[in-house]
Amino acid sequence: MHAREIKKGIEAICCVHWERRLFDSLIPLPDGTSYNAYLVRGETATALVDSADPALRDELMEQLQGVDNIDYVVSQHSEQDHAGALPDVLKRFPSAKLLCSEKARDMLISHLHVPEERVRVVADGESVSLGNKTLTFIYTPWVHWPETMCTYVPEDQCLFSCDFFGSHLATTDLYVTDQAKVYEAAKRYYAEIMMPFRAIIAKNIEKLSELDFDMIAPSHGPVYDQPDFILEAYKDWISPQMKNEVVLPYISMHGSTEMMVKHLIDALTAKGVSVQAFDLAVVDIGKLAIALVDAATLIVGTPTVHVGPHPAVYYVSHLANLLKPKLKYAAIVGSYGWSSKAIEQIAGLIPNLKVDVLGTVLQKGLPDAGTFAQIDILADNIAKAHYADELVSGTGRAV
């Protein structure tokens, strides 16, 4: 890849990680990802905004080959996928100063062993002149670490946002060309990384909306030359409005829980409630996280294993608890053999979820007519709660 111009004097250096399939040893990447750095050439000084993951440091350095001098390297976020190649950049450009937020200073030193004397802290709102271009730094904490900031170039109405608004997508597209594809990738990114910080993200979006920009250049995925697309999507995801949707992660060893789950899906669907069910034996947790962004109700389906829920249910309950989705209601269904504490244990795993439990159906062995009758009542309770809240149907996309 070569550096490509996105504004006069501003180039995107996209390092595309086509083959990466897991992020942070946690997040599935069905479409790979990219790490974007940006070169800003002013009349009197040149700056590089962010770097790349150390795995692609050669790709980054190759794209910087023709660059004689860099005066400033801006680190918007200290995590390795953007800051990991900073030591290489600082070595290659020995007079460059590393600009970062107050909180990033210690993080860059401790996480990357960046030489302390190279670091210069910039304040929230501070500007650095590159001659005919200015870099203005806007602190946007907790998107998604405490030190994160954005960088704004007023002369070009360009906002560098790092992880904020990013999407995990390996592509040669410089700009968003397929909105549906980017929407899905950006929602996956938001769901897994940003969702726990919904309230502070809302404040940060408000802060950024005071700026006049016509381009958002994130550090993952394509550049937004129509920023309203992603701003509107984010506003929808962070809004308190839930959708008439149920997320139903389940697992079944011998089929009993699965029969209960399938009956529940039919009963809810018949009442006009959308359901996204995920078999935890084969789940892509990214898709599950995406479903949690809008849903009003979480239903967990589990057999009992060694007194508690199946270990896969432990994992997914813990994950949902960490991601803190909007969810207002919950329910648990499942089958057991002789004695179970699955319900109590699941309840203990989700203290962050401020949900009303609308019902639990625990069946000894195979479900029968009585079990299905209980499930019908549960479906009725869920539908009534959703309609009482006047929840709107999920559109899946805001575009």
Ligand SMILES: Cc1cc2nc3c(=O)[nH]c(=O)nc-3n(C[C@H](O)[C@H](O)[C@H](O)COP(=O)(O)O)c2cc1C
């Ligand atoms: C490894 C294993 C451990 C189990 N431990 C318990 C248990 O502690 N308590 C219990 O009531 N049933 C236990 N069971 C029985 C299952 O919960 C029971 O067979 C249930 O009907 C399975 O539901 P499923 O068909 O949805 O997999 C265990 C089953 C297996 C395979």
